[in-house]
Amino acid sequence: MKISDIASISDAQKFILDLYPNDNRDFSYVFGYATRHLGYLCKSLCKNSPSVEEFIRSISWLLALANKLEVDVEVSLIKRHPDICPYCVVAPCKCRWTGKKPAIGIKAYKIPEELFYRAEQIKREKKADFQSHCERLAIIYPGNAYKWDAIGPWQLTSKMQEELAEVHEAATRYLSGRKSIDAVAEEFADLFAWLLSAWGLSFPEGNVDDSFIEYYLAGCPVCGNNENCECELFADLSTQLVDSDKIKELEKLFLALSSEVGFDGDEVSEVLQSLEAASKSQSEPVARAAVDQAKAKTEELEKLVERGAKNAKNATTIAQAIYKAIENFPFVG
Known part of the structure; x- marks a missing residue:
């Protein structure tokens, strides 16, 4: 069919x-x-x-x-x-x-x-x-x-x-x-x-x-096969629980933002440590706290951009990517 x-x-x-x-x-x-x-x-x-x-x-x-x-x-x-x-x-x-x-x-x-x-x-x-x-x-x-x-x-x-x-x-x-x-x-x-x-x-x-x-236009959403799904047992898309890959992607975006703004203080390091802990533990309480921490620090770094920090355009683009990534976490909101 x-x-x-x-x-x-x-x-x-x-x-x-x-x-x-x-x-x-x-x-x-x-x-x-x-x-x-x-x-x-x-x-x-x-x-x-x-x-x-x-x-x-x-x-x-x-x-x-x-x-x-x-x-x-x-x-x-x-x-x-x-x-x-x-x-x-x-x-x-x-x-x-x-x-x-x-x-x-x-x-x-x-x-x-x-x-x-x-x-x-x-x-x-x-x-x-x-x-x-x-x-x-x-x-x-x-x-x-x-x-x-x-x-x-x-x-x-x-x-x-x-x-x-x-x-x-x-x-x-x-x-x-x-x-x-x-x-x-x-x-x-x-x-x-x-x-x-x-x-x-x-x-x-x-x-x-x-x-x-x-x-289903592109076939199985997981393996992409159009005729017979080739997914292995328990190979599925994460939809509600903590996904370590998504946490790692947020970590990369946050690191890129702090680099663009030229800010690498202890608070940035603490955010990165929290995101790493969330990725390793895959615990929802840890992930919630880490994501909130990343969001708050991103908002602070955006204010630095508004005050004339370097690479403002790139920094704003990365910050928006961070907010979008955070919105896609199932435990947010």
């Missing part, structure tokens, strides 16, 4: 399977990474600073997890959430008032039939991409937007974590012969429903399908 040919959720899932066969990675391995990236996304959502990349990484690892179990995410989503709520069987959802019971006079055994009919209609309309599903969810569950505006993303993030746990429980029971694959598929559908709802509320003008394609 070529990235440019993706036109549906199933296409995206097939693309992930082709790029990441994961033959040497078992269910637990993939679940671990799915948990990591969803957890980081939830953290960013709670700080009101989610990135497109965090959403795409979470979606990708969950698609990879579904591939491990041969769950068709597109079919599961449409079957579980066609254009009505599966519990109250209407849209907009009225579960708040019905206690998750049907809001219309329909018998329990008739609910699957109604959902099937609705799902078949969606299939005929060929609206099976991520963005179409985001829009359907917004119509089915408008209350999510009201809650988001009133109390923030807390409910959605807790629901995503809850559904991820239920995916794991359903999957382990399926793997041990105590659950059907359909039960696992339902849990995947619920998890993706909350995830896509969060996307729609975070990026109301964005398109998740376009963002998915853009993320």
Whole structure:
């Protein structure tokens, strides 16, 4: 599957399977990474600073997890959430008032039939991409937007974590012969429903399908391979923890700035020692203190530039590079 040919959720899932066969990675391995990236996304959502990349990484690892179990995410989503709520069987959802019971006079055994009919209609309309599903969810569950505006993303993030746990429980029971694959598929559908709802509320003008394609235009973001990922086990991009390479780069920039300004006092040496300690220890408390120390001293050196220190233009450029590097540290802000 070529990235440019993706036109549906199933296409995206097939693309992930082709790029990441994961033959040497078992269910637990993939679940671990799915948990990591969803957890980081939830953290960013709670700080009101989610990135497109965090959403795409979470979606990708969950698609990879579904591939491990041969769950068709597109079919599961449409079957579980066609254009009505599966519990109250209407849209907009009225579960708040019905206690998750049907809001219309329909018998329990008739609910699957109604959902099937609705799902078949969606299939005929060929609206099976991520963005179409985001829009359907917004119509089915408008209350999510009201809650988001009133109390923030807390409910959605807790629901995503809850559904991820239920995916794991359903999957382990399926793997041990105590659950059907359909039960696992339902849990995947619920998890993706909350995830896509969060996307729609975070990026109301964005398109998740376009963002998915853009993320993978150059192949695997880690190894760069366009056909089959060649990453070794546990070869991944650092996104939240202290990255010693980034600390070292900040150290080089700070050293260059002090050299340009012509200032090499004890305080500069102390900053360099702190950054070196952060790089070696990779401890977040040490890294936080070292980065704050570097930022404060950079601000002081900038004032020297403003007072006419030599190489002012170069120094200002380096200082801006330092600030940009600091902003990219996940523990800043």
